[in-house]
Amino acid sequence: MKFDITKKLTGANARAGTIATPHGEIQTPAFVVVGTKGTVKAITAEQIRNLKIQVVLGNTYHLYLEPGEDIVSRAGGIGSFMDWGGPTMTDSGGFQAFSLGVAFGSSVSKVATGEELLEDEIITSERLAKVTEDGVEFKSHKDGSKHLFTPERSMEIQWKLGADIIFAFDECTSPTASYEYQQEALARTERWASRCLDRHNQLDTEHVQALFGVVQGGRFQDLREAAARTMATLPFDGYGIGGSFTKADIGTAVGWVNAILPQDKPRHLLGIGEPGDLFSAVEAGCDLFDCIAPTRLGRHGTLYTKNGTINITGAQYKQDFSPMDDGCTCYTCTHHTRAYLCHLFRAEEMLAATLASIHNLHFIVRLVERMREAIIDGTFAHFKESFLKNYYAVY
RNA sequence: GCGUCGGUGGCGGAGUGGUCAAUCGCACCUGACUGUAAAUCAGGCGCCCUAUGGGCUACGGAGGUUCAAAUCCUCCCCGGCGCA
Numbered sequence A: 001m002k003f004d005i006t007k008k009l010t011g012a013n014a015r016a017g018t019i020a021t022p023h024g025e026i027q028t029p030a031f032v033v034v035g036t037k038g039t040v041k042a043i044t045a046e047q048i049r050n051l052k053i054q055v056v057l058g059n060t061y062h063l064y065l066e067p068g069e070d071i072v073s074r075a076g077g078i079g080s081f082m083d084w085g086g087p088t089m090t091d092s093g094g095f096q097a098f099s100l101g102v103a104f105g106s107s108v109s110k111v112a113t114g115e116e117l118l119e120d121e122i123i124t125s126e127r128l129a130k131v132t133e134d135g136v137e138f139k140s141h142k143d144g145s146k147h148l149f150t151p152e153r154s155m156e157i158q159w160k161l162g163a164d165i166i167f168a169f170d171e172c173t174s175p176t177a178s179y180e181y182q183q184e185a186l187a188r189t190e191r192w193a194s195r196c197l198d199r200h201n202q203l204d205t206e207h208v209q210a211l212f213g214v215v216q217g218g219r220f221q222d223l224r225e226a227a228a229r230t231m232a233t234l235p236f237d238g239y240g241i242g243g244s245f246t247k248a249d250i251g252t253a254v255g256w257v258n259a260i261l262p263q264d265k266p267r268h269l270l271g272i273g274e275p276g277d278l279f280s281a282v283e284a285g286c287d288l289f290d291c292i293a294p295t296r297l298g299r300h301g302t303l304y305t306k307n308g309t310i311n312i313t314g315a316q317y318k319q320d321f322s323p324m325d326d327g328c329t330c331y332t333c334t335h336h337t338r339a340y341l342c343h344l345f346r347a348e349e350m351l352a353a354t355l356a357s358i359h360n361l362h363f364i365v366r367l368v369e370r371m372r373e374a375i376i377d378g379t380f381a382h383f384k385e386s387f388l389k390n391y392y393a394v395y
Numbered sequence B: 001g002c003g004u005c006g007g008u009g010g011c012g013g014a015g016u017g018g019u020c021a022a023u024c025g026c027a028c029c030u031g032a033c034u035g036u037a038a039a040u041c042a043g044g045c046g047c048c049c050u051a052u053g054g055g056c057u058a059c060g061g062a063g064g065u066u067c068a069a070a071u072c073c074u075c076c077c078c079g080g081c082g083c084a
Helices: A045-048 A062-067 A071-076 A094-102 A149-159 A179-203 A221-233 A247-259 A277-282 A294-301 A331-335 A338-346 A350-376 A382-389
Strands: A001-010 A015-021 A024-026 A028-033 A056-059 A089-090 A129-131 A136-139 A146-149 A165-169 A208-215 A238-241 A265-268 A287-292 A300-306 A309-310
Touching: A001 A350, A024 A028, A024 A350, A028 A338, A028 A350, A056 A309, A062 A071, A062 A089, A062 A146, A062 A149, A071 A149, A094 A129, A094 A136, A094 A149, A146 A149, A149 A165, A149 A179, A179 A208, A179 A221, A208 A221, A221 A247, A247 A265, A247 A277, A277 A309, A277 A350, A277 A382, A294 A300, A294 A309, A294 A350, A300 A350, A331 A350, A338 A350
Parallel strands: A028 A056, A028 A287, A056 A089, A089 A165, A165 A208, A208 A238, A238 A265, A265 A287
Antiparallel strands: A001 A015, A015 A024, A129 A136, A136 A146, A300 A309
């Protein structure tokens, strides 16, 4: 993997660049589309290509559970398996320490509202993941079987999954965790980072796979900065910025980290993808983002428009024969109406998920692409202002 | 015509003297979703109000019994089934 910066925005940290991978280039900033189980839900590989998606992210935990990394390996790796010839990434399974752990069965999400209870105050009925020094013990969400992920195991699985860029195994902490816990988890994630590097170097002797370290530290500036300093000293090919933030603090928190991380390596803000957050992150110097929002929201009937999201299942769209978003050039908008999508959702037709996902992916991928263009031609600030003004306008 | 079973909120269908504006499912309305446990989840769903409370109208129709009726009785209307 190679990363070149084409242009840096003056007076801000935003930059445009190119990541070269064995399966092609990624023009950054870029939105990484999530394909957890080796499929971008409801979307075919051909549609992925038509959407000009640059890179797809699979998940180690899910692909390990099914079909198993050996099958993916025999298929020629995750990209080949799903007939996606372009660049791929895999997440390490670290996020599941959170989603199947403290967050399981609760309403806690990785972006905090600032009103969360501390973890100690939350009554959780069951958890499927438990963190130890060695790694994370999972109970499969599918059949309850027990599994242990260690940093070494995550590297081994990801090596077999064969993505171009992989992540170090980390612990994604909850926004409800105390400072003490964040500190403890961070120290553990840093120990795991070294173990990941060691194991990955043994497996990938020719270094065909890039390995990104993950910066944690929760919402605390000193922890985030310490984490960035530590990770910066380790020979990673790039960095993921993970964990939880208060929504309003995404930009500043990422700013603390990016001020310390090496300039010449890509930074991937893990799991962030609302339009406003993407602007903040790009401005703060992030190059890559992945988020399930476009596909999940799409499947649930929420569509992006330049004036904010709409719930297409609503009664007011039953007879609305306009496109999802006026002026949108995606397949869905150029072929179908809101009334049609509204009908498909109400009738629970599968095509609804596909058409909605296509629209939302187009919207977000194109949005980040426009941010890149705006960085290159120096109009980023103007673009940001005009976009957000429409998107978050209150009527 | 006789007998019998039944008529409950948009629909299906509980309840069978008080704690019933009425379980539940569907439909409908609204909301949530940020490294996918998610084609998922949550809330609302008779009318009105000075709404973590109060009032009104309701369980085919009309009467009646009772402190109290969707629930019991009488008659009527409507439907299913059986026999003529």
